[in-house]
Amino acid sequence: MGTSTPESVAGGNSHVAERPGLKQPVTGVVPPQIAEARIRTTWPAVTDASPAIANVGRALTRTVVLAPLAWLLLAPFYFKKVLPFFAKRYTLTNRRLVVQRGLKGKVKQKEEVDLADIDEVRLVEDSYNPFYRSATLEVVSGGRVVLTLTGVPDPESFRQSVLNAIFAWVPGKSRALPMIPASAT
Numbered sequence: 394m395g396t397s398t399p400e401s402v403a404g405g406n407s408h409v410a411e412r413p414g415l416k417q418p419v420t421g422v423v424p425p426q427i428a429e430a431r432i433r434t435t436w437p438a439v440t441d442a443s444p445a446i447a448n449v450g451r452a453l454t455r456t457v458v459l460a461p462l463a464w465l466l467l468a469p470f471y472f473k474k475v476l477p478f479f480a481k482r483y484t485l486t487n488r489r490l491v492v493q494r495g496l497k498g499k500v501k502q503k504e505e506v507d508l509a510d511i512d513e514v515r516l517v518e519d520s521y522n523p524f525y526r527s528a529t530l531e532v533v534s535g536g537r538v539v540l541t542l543t544g545v546p547d548p549e550s551f552r553q554s555v556l557n558a559i560f561a562w563v564p565g566k567s568r569a570l571p572m573i574p575a576s577a578t
Contacts, residue, residue, distance in 0.1 A: 425487045425508075425562050433485045433554050438527035441544025442470040442480070454566045483542050485555055487562050490532060490540065509563045510534045514552045521548070550576070 423430040446466065453463030473479045477496050484491050484498070490511070492504035513533040519564075520529035528548040532540035532555075545551050552576075560567050569571045 414567050423487060429486045429488045431484060432558055434482050435546055435551055435552070436482045436506050437544035438522075438525045438546050439467055439470045439541075439544070440522050440525050440527050442473055446470055447525060451522075451547070454524075479497070483545065483551070485551075485558055487558060491554055492542070495526070504540065505531055506534060506540050508555075508559050509566075511555070511559055512536075514555050515550055516548050553577075 418434065438447075439450065447470070450463045450467040453459040453466065455533045474481055479514050480494065480496055482493050482498070484493050487508075487509045488504050491500045491506075493500055494504075511532055511534055515531045515533060517529040517531060525544075525546070527544045530542040530545050530548055530552055533543070542551075557574075
């Protein structure tokens with residue numbers, strides 16, 4: 394009885410359910426030639442849904458007495474991002490940057506850009522909201538803005554993730570400088 398098998402250590406259940414799809418021990422390490430793998434997903438802040446309501450909510454939250462009213466005011470806009478027909482998220486993969494809508498993550502043709510086509514990712518300085526810690530990012534390709542991501546939480550971190558994915562996976566766009574981890578921003 395001194396030996397134990399992996400089944401006995403796991404509680405005797407040798408039929409552990411596995412997640413279907415691509416297995417990756419480290420996020421985003423799958424080369425784009427093999428498969429498209431998700432690197433990072435972020436859900437827009439309340440400022441994306443309604444900047445005016447977000448500003449009113451911010452003002453009410455700063456008062457102790459009216460803060461619960463602010464939470465009630467902002468709740469529908471907060472939960473709007475996960476409702477079946479209104480859900481929206483920004484997803485970075487090892488091949489492209491996309492805006493996904495709905496629970497199934499449908500992508501419209503104008504709401505995606507291949508990493509190879511991205512020349513620059515700009516943070517719109519006037520759009521930064523320190524209360525919600527969100528801003529607008531502009532994705533530039535061929536000298537024009539091809540994709541605008543509004544209300545991106547921790548925008549500089551997401552921007553660095555996009556740039557790091559470009560430098561890591563797009564041939565000819567690597568840089569000699571060391572990669573900056575997104576957590577360092």
